[in-house]
Amino acid sequence: MLPFEWGRAVEPEALRKALKANPSAKAVFLQHTDTSTGIVNDLKTLAKIVRDESSALVVVDSVSGLACEPLEMDAWGLDAVVSGSQKGLMNAPGLGFVALSERAEKAVETAKLPRFNFDYRLMKKSLSDRETPWTPAISVVAGQAAALKLLRAEGMESVWEAALRLWPTTRGAS
Numbered sequence: 001m002l003p004f005e006w007g008r009a010v011e012p013e014a015l016r017k018a019l020k021a022n023p024s025a026k027a028v029f030l031q032h033t034d035t036s037t038g039i040v041n042d043l044k045t046l047a048k049i050v051r052d053e054s055s056a057l058v059v060v061d062s063v064s065g066l067a068c069e070p071l072e073m074d075a076w077g078l079d080a081v082v083s084g085s086q087k088g089l090m091n092a093p094g095l096g097f098v099a100l101s102e103r104a105e106k107a108v109e110t111a112k113l114p115r116f117n118f119d120y121r122l123m124k125k126s127l128s129d130r131e132t133p134w135t136p137a138i139s140v141v142a143g144q145a146a147a148l149k150l151l152r153a154e155g156m157e158s159v160w161e162a163a164l165r166l167w168p169t170t171r172g173a174s
Contacts, residue, residue: 002014002015002018006037007034007037007038007039007170008039008170009039009040009041009042009170009171010030010041010042010046012042012045012046012049015028015046015049015050016049016053019049019050019053019054019056020053023054025054025056026056026057026107027056027057027058027059027079028046028050028054028056028057028058028059029059029060029061030043030046030047030058030059030060030061031060031061032060032061032062032064032065032066032069032071033062033064033065033068033069033169034064035064035087037170038167038168038169038170039169039170039171040065040069040169040170040171042171043060043071043076043078044072044075044076046058047076047077047078048076048077050077051077057079057080057103057104057107058077058078058079058080059079059080059081059082059104060078060080060081060082061082062081062082062083062088063082063083063084063086063087063088064087064088065083065088066081066083066087066088066089066097067088067089067090067151067156067159067163068087068088068159068160068163068167069088069160069163069169070156070160073099073101074101077101078101079100079101079103079104079107080098080099080100080101080104081098081099082096082097082098083096083097083098084096084097085097085140085143085144085147088163089144089147089148089151090147090150090151091140091143091144091147092140092143093140094137094140095136095137095140095141095144098120098123100120105120105124108120108121109121119133
């Protein structure tokens with residue numbers, strides 16, 4: 001864990017030093033934004049450092065960042081992005097979302113830890129059957145579909161600009 005003063009974004013050089021000190025790290029967990037302080041971590045720069053300095057997976061918590069800030073999973077080399085229906089996705093809480101890169105999917109397939117609720121293999125199989133592995137909150141799913149239509153109609157750049165006007169942020173180094 002890299003301790004930073006409350007309200008400060010991750011400093012790229014501190015991440016680089018931590019990776020050099022921990023060459024066997026399997027994953028680096030990053031927070032996209034912090035609601036309470038308004039910081040936005042520079043995921044593009046941080047992910048590049050992880051890729052350049054290690055073979056670790058880049059895992060991002062974007063619960064409060066997704067749809068409020070730019071996020072380019074493939075272009076930035078992010079391996080797993082986790083979010084929820086609340087906050088930026090403009091819906092009630094209750095849905096969790098995960099996107100995995102090919103590298104992350106390979107890690108899922110070879111992982112040895114026991115799992116059930118967070119077994120992405122089971123989730124992926126269910127998706128191919130157009131099902132869910134557990135009972136979904138249908139009303140929240142319907143609400144999410146409506147919220148996504150609103151986001152698309154507005155256009156993501158306009159949504160990002162509106163979010164910045166409403167919640168000024170402190171950005172990490174770019």
